[in-house]
Amino acid sequence: MTRAWLPLAIFAVLVAFLYKGLSLDPKNIPSPLINKPAPEFSLPRLYQPDEVLSKKDLLGRVWLMNVWASWCVACKQEHPVLMILAKKNIVPIVGLNYKDTNEKGKDWLKHGGNPYNVVLVDQDGRAGIDWGVYGVPESFLVDKKGMIRHKFTGPLTINSIENELLPLVRQLNQEPS
Amino acid sequence: MKRILLSLLMLLASAYSYAGIEVHTFSTSQQEADYKQLINELRCLVCQNQNIADSNADLAKDLRREIYGMISNGQNRDQIVTFMTDRYGDFVMYRPPFKPSTAVLWAGPFVLLGLGVIGLLLFIRKRKNMPVSDQISEADHTRAMGILDNDNDNKSNNS
Numbered sequence: 001m002t003r004a005w006l007p008l009a010i011f012a013v014l015v016a017f018l019y020k021g022l023s024l025d026p027k028n029i030p031s032p033l034i035n036k037p038a039p040e041f042s043l044p045r046l047y048q049p050d051e052v053l054s055k056k057d058l059l060g061r062v063w064l065m066n067v068w069a070s071w072c073v074a075c076k077q078e079h080p081v082l083m084i085l086a087k088k089n090i091v092p093i094v095g096l097n098y099k100d101t102n103e104k105g106k107d108w109l110k111h112g113g114n115p116y117n118v119v120l121v122d123q124d125g126r127a128g129i130d131w132g133v134y135g136v137p138e139s140f141l142v143d144k145k146g147m148i149r150h151k152f153t154g155p156l157t158i159n160s161i162e163n164e165l166l167p168l169v170r171q172l173n174q175e176p177s
Numbered sequence: 178m179k180r181i182l183l184s185l186l187m188l189l190a191s192a193y194s195y196a197g198i199e200v201h202t203f204s205t206s207q208q209e210a211d212y213k214q215l216i217n218e219l220r221c222l223v224c225q226n227q228n229i230a231d232s233n234a235d236l237a238k239d240l241r242r243e244i245y246g247m248i249s250n251g252q253n254r255d256q257i258v259t260f261m262t263d264r265y266g267d268f269v270m271y272r273p274p275f276k277p278s279t280a281v282l283w284a285g286p287f288v289l290l291g292l293g294v295i296g297l298l299l300f301i302r303k304r305k306n307m308p309v310s311d312q313i314s315e316a317d318h319t320r321a322m323g324i325l326d327n328d329n330d331n332k333s334n335n336s
Contacts, residue, residue, distance in 0.1 A: 026225060032266040099235065125239045132264035134222035134236055 031151045038148050039130035046119035062172045065140040067096045070104040072136040078155035079112045086115035091169045095119040098128050144177035201245050208248050220269050
């Protein structure tokens with residue numbers, strides 16, 4: 001009788017691992033950029049193409065980098081959430097219009113509203129590579145020293161804003177710049 | 178005949194229908210070999226079960242272009258691999274480096290094989306030490322004879 005327990009135990013362990021595997025999201029790859037300095041960038045602004053914004057312009061404040069595109073389906077789902085976040089006026093949101101055309105990007109913001117304090121343009125996706133972007137939308141929370149402290153892969157939700165983003169923003173705002 | 182020729186032609190054409198079709202020129206054959214090896218070893222993060230050589234995803238195209246640029250600038254394999262893992266993590270490599278977080282991945286199969294071999298040896302040894310005797314008890318003997326008799330009865334009934 002005891003002999004039957006061993007295969008059963010092995011089977012149970014296997015089932016436990018496989019069951020756990022079902023609830024893991026294969027799209028959620030830990031970013032190596034967490035707690036590292038945000039990549040240097042110097043990108044033109046969507047509405048003032050002659051002006052560029054770079055990382056050092058944003059030092060000294062906590063800000064959210066949101067990578068989006070008009071061709072991205074999940075961004076449509078995220079957009080109203082970003083609008084709500086923008087209304088709270090708790091953290092400045094920098095939009096990175098990733099591999100998009102300026103016309104389509106502007107069109108999108110005209111119709112859905114513009115939650116961004118600044119919109120930057122990354123037409124060839126080069127800045128996206130530096131930020132390790134692989135699935136739009138993605139959001140990065142950057143602290144006062146210009147370090148990436150958290151990454152959200154996929155659309156932000158009311159839930160993730162309330163439970164993850166806002167507590168972290170409050171904490172980072174306490175830190176010295 | 179025409180049909181056969183046509184289907185042969187189509188077969189030939191199918192050989193060219195893979196994704197990494199950009200035409201690149203390299204200054205040395207070493208660079209070309211490095212490029213081919215890299216795009217075959219790096220995983221596309223959008224379609225995770227393809228390497229960036231096979232993937233048609235936009236990101237894979239961008240990364241091929243990036244890697245081509247770096248190789249043309251004379252950067253070596255290690256520099257490019259570091260560039261990729263700095264941004265996307267070890268996940269981009271189909272052969273991740275051996276370190277504490279990947280130890281189970283690399284050593285796991287050998288550990289399991291070892292456990293299996295040990296289990297098998299124990300089993301064989303146990304079986305060897307089992308007493309084997311050609312004596313059976315009286316009760317077993319009558320039971321066996323009974324079964325054999327029944328069997329013979331059935332046979333004669335059938336025939």
